[in-house]
Amino acid sequence: MVEIGHFALVLAFALSLVQSSVPLIGARRGDSAFMNAGSPVAVAGFALVALSFAALVAAHVRSDFSVANVWENSHSLKPMLYKYTAAWGSHEGSMLLWVLILTFFGALVALFGRNLPATLKATVIAVQGWIGAAFLLFVLLTSNPFTRISPPPFEGRDLNPILQDIGLAVHPPLLYLGYVGFSICFSFSVAALIDGRIDAAWARWVRPWTLAAWAFLTGGIAMGSYWAYYELGWGGFWFWDPVENASFMPWLSGTALLHSAVVMEKRSALKIWTLLLSILTFSLSLLGTFMVRSGVLTSVHAFATDPSRGVFILCILILFIGGSLALFAWRAPGLTAGGLFHPISREGALVVNNLFLTTATASVLIGTLYPLVVEATTGDKISVGAPFFNATFVPLMLPLLALVPFGPLLAWKRGDIAGAAQRLMFAFGAALLAAAAILIFVDVRAVFAALGVGLAVWLVCGALTDLAVKSGLGSQPPKVMLRRLIGLPGSMFGTAIAHAGLGLTVLGMVGTLSFGAETLATMKPGDVMSMPNHSLRLEGIRPVGGPNYTEQQAIFSVLNDAGEAYGQIISGKRFYPVRQMSTTEAGIRTFWFSQLYVSIGDETADGGVVVHAWWKPMVTLIWLGGLVMMIGGAVSLFDRRLRVGAPKAAKRRNRETLEPAE
């Protein structure tokens, strides 16, 4: 079975070479037999990689320690779920997952691209084949997951305990669906450059792919952030760590791409910019893969570092980024530019959005790579952390957030900014009220917190205002309004939902950062630690056994103001004997959107234990907001008008009368 997996992978590489060349030759020569060969090859390539991946999962599930990858990352006592997830918990397995998702997207284009122009489809599949070939070669040469050991060991070395968590089942697949998903946008752009034209089909295809990749990436990042929050025991949700930035940069430029693709689809303007942006977004995904896999940057995440792998990915990186940008420089001037528009318009607003987001991406990129540049040129070792990003990224984001509610309210071509401002009076009032409430009832000095909360309320109310205005609030009787609201296209709901989700995330961050509290103390059983709204009493410390670990658990009672216990928090420290590693199992209790977070340290000589407790108001909104943004993306994706090849709605004429003018 294991050899079948290895063999399938080699075969998939051979097929990817066919996929890279044959359809492209067909497209150049106008030979339809050659062009049509691309689709079955792409589907077969996906099937082979899937078979190979299944073989790896099977080896992990059966704890076949004769496979080096299983031996290094598994143990017979490990719970079953982690035997599945360990398949992509290692470097080799995670690269195989990367390739699996890449070929999956290629197969999707092959299967559902029937109504694409034949040459465009063939070229897209070929470009997808190039990426596939490069990464399959990388897996086969430097990170083969199917290497055998002879004689086979009796027992494995266990999976890194940090990864023995449900988060590993969800986070990497979502994240990869996101940032490998941008490969489709990249392939479409490169294909457009090769073809030398951007047609309507191109524009209609790029937007849904961007939207899908963006929604997955949003979910992946939010999930990863929550995982780090509860697993590392530091109580933080974002560390501005290079590995986090690696996924955040494609998200920022992907968000810009999402917005410019709207302009391109609706107004066929900003075509060349959108094309460049989709190349840059996938380039940042590749850069992220390189940074994570090569270990050139010190990170809080414990990743493999192997120079030969780093050099290989660096070559792929230079080839694809350099190649596509050179192609862009050569071919883009020949493309027909889109129309011009008035600065104050929906298009103009989306350009402003792009300006801010790409600049923010650049600032994150500079902060992330600067230590490398400095070390290479002067030899000094420096680190760029939260203080840098707080001083650059945050001031760039604040004006953008303040401008968000205006965008959807401006009309295409020529907008009325005064009218939009007038409609937003309610949202502005609500934001002012919220800010004033913070200053009056919480703390007069909390100016930044008040501004932050005001901004969050502004975003959420602005999104609601958008829906209310489009359904004709105030000008129509309620019945008509409701009917219009239901009739609004999915993409309008999607926009409003995603913008509101952004507001919720901002609210969560401001709440946690401004009104959070933490206490650190050495406690003995019976001691009480007071926190805002609650206090904690240490009831005792007990040892507990797990399947492949032992755990010291500290049991806390949550006390209310009267000193009565009404809940329990268990915080633990696990020790995994196989790897000789400990992990912190933070004890978390959720009160509405806020959380009480407790982690424990070492036991002191006199029987006490170091306890670090945080009160984190509104913290769950950070990730719930991310989830809401993802839902917004999904709602927008299922907009009937965006579905390429979907039959026209039967009640088309009827609906059109209900839709507001866009």
Add this chain to the structure above:
Amino acid sequence: MTRKQKRLMVIGGGLAFLGAAAALTLVALGQRASYFYMPGDLEAAHLAPGQRIRLGGLVEDGTIVRGQGATVTFGVTDTTNAVKVTYTGILPDLFREGQGVITEGSFGADGVFAADSVLAKHDENYMPKEVADSLKEKGVWQPDEPAKATQ
């Protein structure tokens, strides 16, 4: 306004914005980046009091002292020079004697390094990259086992 003037205004506005962002970034890089030192480099570094740096090295054997509350003091060494560090909080899971660490903070008036964060890797045989590089330069790096691939 002619079309050309309008376009110039838009382009000018965009460039001014980018210029402002670039200035912001450069200023922040100058002020907010923290340098990494090993104990032996400190003399030559001429640090301003209170300047934030990252101090890395090995946790010196027999120097971990748990004081009152959650405060811990320990020595960070590069095998020739050592610096006393204090830290209040929960130490990383893999913090122990002889292990490579990176601490971030600043020197107090008493010459003791007050750290507000301590990083130690979550892998038993992994050394922070900066520490490993510096130890190699000093010729005291003994890889008893190559840093093993663990994600």
